[in-house]
Amino acid sequence: GAGVSQSPRYKVAKRGQDVALRCDPISGHVSLFWYQQALGQGPEFLTYFQNEAQLDKSGLPSDRFFAERPEGSVSTLKIQRTQQEDSAVYLCASSLGGGHYQPQHFGDGTRLSIL
């Protein structure tokens, strides 16, 4: 398929460890988004890239969260010194252009569990 691909699908880490989550957007999509989804809730925005530029990181909950997209394609969300409250599903989405009225298409997410 040609959808958004995320890896790993599941990640278990001990509190205090660093984790890295990968997102491969739909080929040719300029915009890339990261969202966090807690159990029983809707996704919440974390950050947004247009090509390699991070244009909005207002949703990142702390300086332990860091995202990059160095070549304007694949993106990595890194969480340092993980805490139990970081346990959630992390969703990546992409859209074709950088325009306002562009639907975001989501991957199936990475389920992160912090023990």
Next chain:
Amino acid sequence: GESVGLHLPTLSVQEGDNSIINCAYSNSASDYFIWYKQESGKGPQFIIDIRSNMDKRQGQRVTVLLNKTVKHLSLQIAATQPGDSAVYFCAENIDTGRRALTFGSGTRLQVQP
């Protein structure tokens, strides 16, 4: 997979009936809205979108209605099928200067065969 939305409002319909899922959005300045379907263990799947300069938009078996006066959005699904069972989220772009979507709390649709 683990269920999404364990304590969500639930709409239960019979197979073949029409379903209407409602959403009250928060910001009168929001100008773009999207409906997503999320099945257990999967990411949100795009269904249909609508801009604020429209009142209605139709897709295949789905219709979205937008009432800006009361800040209300609805998703109508015709001839509901068991495969339509999922959690449905409305999402809005609250800040026209940003691309971030704000999601509602979701509604679980259960289709009885």
